[in-house]
Amino acid sequence: MKNVFKEGAISSDFIANSIAKHQTKKTIGAHNIFLGQVRADEIDGKTVDAIEYTAHEEMANEKFHEIREETFSKFDLTCMHIYHSLGTVKAGEICLFVFVSSPRRKEVYKAIEYVVDEIKANVPIFGKEIFEDQTHQWKVNS
């Protein structure tokens, strides 16, 4: 089972390298990328400084695998990559990187939305929003 998780934020170098690696795959005509970024939400006068991510890693990797299989069966994709952070990700940093590629553009628009919605609804990942004063609350996907 592929491990989707990376410790800490996903760097722009990592994302750029992923894009570069696809230059050899010449049947691809369209890529689409979704980047989830930690937002400095203001809640009751306090600002979110970071999110500390934890997960039921074994179950989450199984769910990511199922989402992958389902997405390939629904859309005409050449390849797909998903990475999610664990541990602390500061506001402004990237915590989710989804990258789908296809011969044609219409498939990647639909596929990326499907994958991100499935991740948010079905993968057991938990987020502790840490405020600047080091108090916290638990994030819930809306």
Add this chain to the structure above:
Amino acid sequence: MQLNIKYFGMLTEVTTCNEEDINFKGGTVSDLLEVLFSRYPSLKSKTFRVAQNNNLSPNECEVSANKIALLPSFAGG
């Protein structure tokens, strides 16, 4: 039966542990939850779902797996 129970997210603040092994006499997920509520009364006020062997399981299902997880609301992405 011997069960391994894993707790996640905000639930670990109630249980003060990430996992534990317990002896369960058998029954449904609801029966198991009653056992856990008697250990951790404030668990009762929390919103969470139960997974058996990494699959979400309704409360009326029999406990048939040894790997149990209590999962609060998801927050990935």
